[in-house]
Amino acid sequence: MVSPDDVEKIANLADIRLSGDRLGEFTREFNAILEYFDILDTVAEEAGEKRGEFNIMREDEVTPSLPQGEVLALPRDSEEGFIRAPRVME
Amino acid sequence: MKAQGPVTGEDPFNAFITRCEWKPGGKGMLAGIMVAVKDNISTRGIPTSCGSRILEGYTPPYNAHVVDLILREGAGIAGKTNMDEFGMGSSTENSAFGPTKNPADPSRVPGGSSGGSAAAVAAGMVPMALGSDTGGSIRCPAAFCGIVGLKPSYGRVSRYGLVAYANSLEQIGPLARTVREVSLLMEVISRYDPRDSTMGDRPFTPRLTGEVKGLRIGAPAEFFGAGVDPAVGESVREAIGLLEQSGACVVPCSMPSMAYALAAYYVTCTSEASSNLARFDGVRYGTPDDIRKPWHDAFREVRAKGFGEEVRRRILLGTFALSAGYYGKYYAKAQAARRNVSADFARIFRDVDVIAGPTMPTVAFRIGEKTDPLSMYLSDILTVPANLAGIPAVSVPCGKVNGLPVGLQIMGKPLEDERVLDVAYAYEQGAGR
Amino acid sequence: MTVIIGLEIHCQLTTRTKLFCGCSTDYRNDPPNTHTCPICLGLPGTLPCLNRKAVEYALRVAKALNCTVLEEAEFARKNYFYPDLPKGFQITMYDRPLAVDGHLEIEADNGTEKRIRITRVHMEEDPGRLVHVGSGDRPRYSLVDYNRSGIPLIEIVTDPDLRSPKEARRFINTLRTTLEYLGVFDGDREGGLRVDANISMERGSRVEVKNISSYKGVEKALTFEITRQRNVIRRGLSVERETRHFLEARGVTTSARSKEEEHDYRYFPEPDLRPLRVREWCDAIVLPELPAARRVRFADSFGVSPSHARTLCGDLKLADFFEEVVVCGDPILAATWVADTLLGEVYYRDMEIARVPAGHFVELLRLLKKKEITDKGGVEVLRAILDQSARGEVPETPATIVARLNLGKAAGDAFGPVIREVVESCPAAVQDFRNGKPEALNYLVGQAMKRTRGRADPKELARMIREAIGGSGVTG
Ligand SMILES: [Zn+2]
Numbered sequence: 001m002v003s004p005d006d007v008e009k010i011a012n013l014a015d016i017r018l019s020g021d022r023l024g025e026f027t028r029e030f031n032a033i034l035e036y037f038d039i040l041d042t043v044a045e046e047a048g049e050k051r052g053e054f055n056i057m058r059e060d061e062v063t064p065s066l067p068q069g070e071v072l073a074l075p076r077d078s079e080e081g082f083i084r085a086p087r088v089m090e
Numbered sequence: 091m092k093a094q095g096p097v098t099g100e101d102p103f104n105a106f107i108t109r110c111e112w113k114p115g116g117k118g119m120l121a122g123i124m125v126a127v128k129d130n131i132s133t134r135g136i137p138t139s140c141g142s143r144i145l146e147g148y149t150p151p152y153n154a155h156v157v158d159l160i161l162r163e164g165a166g167i168a169g170k171t172n173m174d175e176f177g178m179g180s181s182t183e184n185s186a187f188g189p190t191k192n193p194a195d196p197s198r199v200p201g202g203s204s205g206g207s208a209a210a211v212a213a214g215m216v217p218m219a220l221g222s223d224t225g226g227s228i229r230c231p232a233a234f235c236g237i238v239g240l241k242p243s244y245g246r247v248s249r250y251g252l253v254a255y256a257n258s259l260e261q262i263g264p265l266a267r268t269v270r271e272v273s274l275l276m277e278v279i280s281r282y283d284p285r286d287s288t289m290g291d292r293p294f295t296p297r298l299t300g301e302v303k304g305l306r307i308g309a310p311a312e313f314f315g316a317g318v319d320p321a322v323g324e325s326v327r328e329a330i331g332l333l334e335q336s337g338a339c340v341v342p343c344s345m346p347s348m349a350y351a352l353a354a355y356y357v358t359c360t361s362e363a364s365s366n367l368a369r370f371d372g373v374r375y376g377t378p379d380d381i382r383k384p385w386h387d388a389f390r391e392v393r394a395k396g397f398g399e400e401v402r403r404r405i406l407l408g409t410f411a412l413s414a415g416y417y418g419k420y421y422a423k424a425q426a427a428r429r430n431v432s433a434d435f436a437r438i439f440r441d442v443d444v445i446a447g448p449t450m451p452t453v454a455f456r457i458g459e460k461t462d463p464l465s466m467y468l469s470d471i472l473t474v475p476a477n478l479a480g481i482p483a484v485s486v487p488c489g490k491v492n493g494l495p496v497g498l499q500i501m502g503k504p505l506e507d508e509r510v511l512d513v514a515y516a517y518e519q520g521a522g523r
Numbered sequence: 524m525t526v527i528i529g530l531e532i533h534c535q536l537t538t539r540t541k542l543f544c545g546c547s548t549d550y551r552n553d554p555p556n557t558h559t560c561p562i563c564l565g566l567p568g569t570l571p572c573l574n575r576k577a578v579e580y581a582l583r584v585a586k587a588l589n590c591t592v593l594e595e596a597e598f599a600r601k602n603y604f605y606p607d608l609p610k611g612f613q614i615t616m617y618d619r620p621l622a623v624d625g626h627l628e629i630e631a632d633n634g635t636e637k638r639i640r641i642t643r644v645h646m647e648e649d650p651g652r653l654v655h656v657g658s659g660d661r662p663r664y665s666l667v668d669y670n671r672s673g674i675p676l677i678e679i680v681t682d683p684d685l686r687s688p689k690e691a692r693r694f695i696n697t698l699r700t701t702l703e704y705l706g707v708f709d710g711d712r713e714g715g716l717r718v719d720a721n722i723s724m725e726r727g728s729r730v731e732v733k734n735i736s737s738y739k740g741v742e743k744a745l746t747f748e749i750t751r752q753r754n755v756i757r758r759g760l761s762v763e764r765e766t767r768h769f770l771e772a773r774g775v776t777t778s779a780r781s782k783e784e785e786h787d788y789r790y791f792p793e794p795d796l797r798p799l800r801v802r803e804w805c806d807a808i809v810l811p812e813l814p815a816a817r818r819v820r821f822a823d824s825f826g827v828s829p830s831h832a833r834t835l836c837g838d839l840k841l842a843d844f845f846e847e848v849v850v851c852g853d854p855i856l857a858a859t860w861v862a863d864t865l866l867g868e869v870y871y872r873d874m875e876i877a878r879v880p881a882g883h884f885v886e887l888l889r890l891l892k893k894k895e896i897t898d899k900g901g902v903e904v905l906r907a908i909l910d911q912s913a914r915g916e917v918p919e920t921p922a923t924i925v926a927r928l929n930l931g932k933a934a935g936d937a938f939g940p941v942i943r944e945v946v947e948s949c950p951a952a953v954q955d956f957r958n959g960k961p962e963a964l965n966y967l968v969g970q971a972m973k974r975t976r977g978r979a980d981p982k983e984l985a986r987m988i989r990e991a992i993g994g995s996g997v998t999g
Contacts, residue, residue: 040419
């Protein structure tokens, strides 16, 4: 069982805003789903190793980059070749 | 080729988010064929929204590999189809652009998340379409709309350009009215792409013999168990019976890992999604919040405005499953469960050539009928095992229940996409006679 | 109080292309956002594709640091949200790094060799670069340049084996040299190396100092932090476990308050990449000669002194230069002139060794060897060559410069008039010398040197002056 506090903590970590009135409902749904997930506790840990491909690599060969104009056409804000972003504080 | 869009016109089922008319150019295996493309597959010059507000204003500067491939073979693009936001849903109700309706019964969902692609094909707007299947998102709408849809083996089709929801589970695949058309589109889109490190160079060689003599079919009891509408189960058993009449034999088998396959699926896909969807911050593309706000406040605002409820729910679930103290209980366990599912399939496939069962536990439900998230998740129970194990699976129509289509699901050994299509073809031919 | 220091060092690898896309890494003089593509911009739908060369470079490092390569290494996602991180996660390695358990020998504070253990070596991608618009702590907004996004980095983590800021700096210098010898790193590239340091006093809490982005900064940041921690302890308080940022310009560390402390990065294996099994590949790699081996060779085959050998081999380009000019025929003369004279002049000019024409230097060494010019004249010739090179001119040959500046060591009798002039103009010094004050001779030699503009050999001048003023009871 998770509490509304736990859900709020996760929401903070995920940068997802949950309004107060939705928090209770969300917590209930969350618990119903987690309860369903509990069946995973029955899975044996020593399950066989998954074997797939490995060492997939490419050669160190330059391919053309996008023209700056095309890159700067994507965001809403740019300035002297840079892309503008909300302020970050150190 | 230039986009001649946006094109407006009749779209009675709301199958499309963007309609356009990239006219077929030149010769090729798909010359003159208009293909509908799910809106999470990148198209240069055509908006690609994934059914989400958060990508409003975004037009990719590049084509997905599969898009390049179909264009090279002379296909045109009829538009971008509606879908559950980022593929998160089984009904195409979770779209920022409104729900898609099922052409078989417009009061019902077309299934999801590739509901737009399935509806466009079923309604005859296009002969074939591209979808993507993370936990059933091609097969479910194919079954609900009464068409054919293939989820290829993992690594058989390049994911380059497919906006990721759950990378380790999903594949792009074809939807069409007949197995032959599905096979044709698959042949084109499965060509090798070194940009996808999880793809191998394994050309697809269509092999539609319609011959099933001596074919061993497994029908695990778990695929006909609790939660499966008995009428749907009966339809599917009849379909399997038809294959038996053509010379196949049914081998009894069981799949105990079905008990936790769905949980393993939802833990995995939400975990991966919580990471995949972090890039939509409005900075490099999309719509930013006020840039004078502190970064985290702005980021939160962008996500609050841009993501729908189901997306936010899955981001939270995935964040939780990966977080310190819960990783072992959820994510790590889900991966162990996943290996067990693969091991179960491998064991069954020692005695059988294909596994058959229903695609969906029920026929298409009514729009707005499922409000509880968990009950919606449960409808994926029969499709997710193939994604967890990376095996090919096709849904082919097998009759109707209460006038609504039922899908027969045929799953095969890893990389035996040709074989599952051949069996589907045999059924399609046999049922049509 | 014992100081305990461990380092995490991030170095940019000098591959031609980025870690996961084909964009060129050579962005330094180019405008922002000109070396980007859908992959390194993190556009929806793109997938990473691993650069084989970057893996090879990382393996060279792992091998040179005597590490054990893991049977299977794996990329993982480190999830955190920042505008310089285009995907909202960084592809790095977590619980299955490339290599573990290595070591690097450095010179300890007491001059002996010391082994610093390497905890792990892993690969990751560099984020983009942020510029803050506005002032101080409250920027108005930020500007992002993604040219750096996706540059391959290698992270090297040490055990807490370092005991002083000087030792830490020496470790970094030794590591830098080693990486340069391996041909995987360019220490002159701005921003090519970044360091995070963990510091604690014996039995105290560990403080992490982030953001150190220069060689000198490491010693400065650590020295500041140690003083700070000592003061905290002296006041009877205990050092708090925390993360601090180094502010290069002010030479101080400040507490990185808030959220950053409780980061939960939610690592999980990167589903878009396959694991690496590269142990055999690593075994097959043949490393180039490393600094320690080269020092031994310089001493053994050229007779170069240990301290000159250390200086020369401590910089790849300097050592290469030495090997180019040693053909002058006198390795010890060459070592002295490269390690002492040239290095000083080059530092003074902030010039790269690569810009010194080796052929000219060899000719200079030959003139010195044949005693056709004095050491002082040699320095003048060298300065002329360097100044001309620095201005971008084709430098004159040493012979031309000697002739132009009239630096040729003249025959003894040519200085007769100069000697007579000095003796006549400094009667007091002459008298002092005759009265038994030997330092007076130094003064007279100095005067003569001035008038010959350094062309004469001072010893020869002293002999001539003694001869000229004669009659001294003092032996020279
Ligand atoms: Zn790039």
